[in-house]
Amino acid sequence: DDARLSQELLKMDGASYGRYKSLKGDWDFGDFTLTVQRVQADPFAPPSRIRVLRSDAGIPESAWKDPVRRRATADYLGRRARKQLRGSLLKIDTGGQEVIARSSLQVTEGGGIDLRIGLNMPGHGRRIDGRSAERELCRTLPDLVDDLDWDEIDQKEAVAFADSVADTVALRDQLAGLDLVAFVADGAILPRRSGISDEPMRDGAVPFDSPESLRVSVDLPHRGTITGMGVAEGITLIVGGGFHGKSTLLHALERGVYDHVPGDGRELVVTRPDAVKIRAEEGRGVERTDVSPFVRNLPTGADTSDFRTENASGSTSQAANICEAVESGASTLLVDEDSTATNLMIRDERMQRLVHGDREPLVPFIDLVRPLNREHKVSTVLVMGGSGDYFDVADQVIMLDAYHPHDVTDQASELAHEREDAEFRLPRARVVDPGSVDDSGNKGRSRIKRRDMDVLTFGESDVDVRGVEQFVDPGQIIGAGLALRRLVQGRHLNGERTLREALDSLDQELAEHGVTLLGQDFGGDYTLPRRAEVAAVLNRLRAMRVAEMR
Ligand code: ADP
Ligand code: MG
Structure with missing residues (x-):
């Protein structure tokens, strides 16, 4: 078929652009099948979609049998493909610093590859440029497929990549057993190159060094024994002067739910997979969320256990974010003073004397953070440089001093006061x-x-996802939209199950079938979202309605 496709394309040269549609279908190239899945209607439409299925690319069982290594190997090959396609009209979606399952390249059972790529079908105006199309589909693409053959790649590098990801996963898997919510390895590089680059800082980065009292050593399958700082379950406070690296540490913990590429500096910085970043998000809509732990009697008299608003304030949005995170199963909350509503975090004595009793509907987080942990096993890691109030409730206090962490738990507890918790x-x-x-x-x-990392369009609704900070990859936003669709079509959301049960059910299905379950007939790239982000999108979908509260 490859010769036939080549002839076909050359014959089409100069014909009207719509003729490209006739290419749809399978083309047998011998050792792989090329499928033209979707053809764009004109040169300005989103790229056409090409799939390549090669049942045997020589990938050894050791690289595909285990799901972690399979994901890592696919990611490695995707990055290689991107380099190979530089300057070509063929485009493959690949990740940034994180290694997340994505639709663009899958390693298949038996050691093959399944590639889904975009091609902007070339044209001279509205006429077909058959020669360029022929070059891309009949030469560049087969060359790429050859190039991804296990015998052609740098096998040592590919194996090292998968080893590294396997170590990260093994490390994260050990957290719960060690009663930790996070771990930051000695030598890790946390700061990034700039506010807009997620690559490691090049010059002057101070490598992480754990304080002795918090040092933990862990055995990993490939790297052997490593040491680093364990962040224990409970309430951890990160303090320190401005610009001493607090937010940078917290940000690394936010990202620690994902695996990072070798050389990133955060390969051995891990957080519980269900840790959720909490922030204030003024203006978001809230659809019947129980925020009553935080909000007790509003001036409007609204029932705060069934709270709805089109326009939440800073504090109520943050309260909703916390309650929704707990509802959908978060074990760990990550909070940075830089993005919180102060009145939801603390209330000092003088303010309590001035505005007391019924006049203040808000119960501050400081009164709830301990019961949240004691009764519901939800831990919190909190950055707070501006107030010592949290000394009263912290189990451990880490001070950053010129990017070096110190354990100041004892000094802080000497400054702590008795404090009564709320319920x-x-x-x-x-x-x-x-x-x-x-x-x-x-x-x-x-x-x-989607629009950038800001908006997911879902049907007729635009969902503002700017406040969902643990979206790290544009493809995850699409992935979350597809997951919402799957929640309904797969009958995970069936009008009976609670949201949490529906998410459990979807998780199970995804674990079994992998990311491509989400987009069987979807004409674009997407990446696996976490359940926390799927829930976050659902909670921000203004069309969403709650049928029942239990
Ligand atoms: P804080 O939240 O304590 O005010 P940030 O985390 O925002 O501080 O960090 C302040 C600056 O220091 C940022 O520009 C950041 O990139 C840089 N920085 C953070 N950690 C390190 C480090 N380990 N080595 C070098 N620079 C760092
Ligand atoms: Mg900060």
């Missing part, structure tokens, strides 16, 4: 109305798109 009742569980989660656009066809 944290588990937020009521919501049952979402599946009919309200509708991805169909105006012609009834599914519409899932």
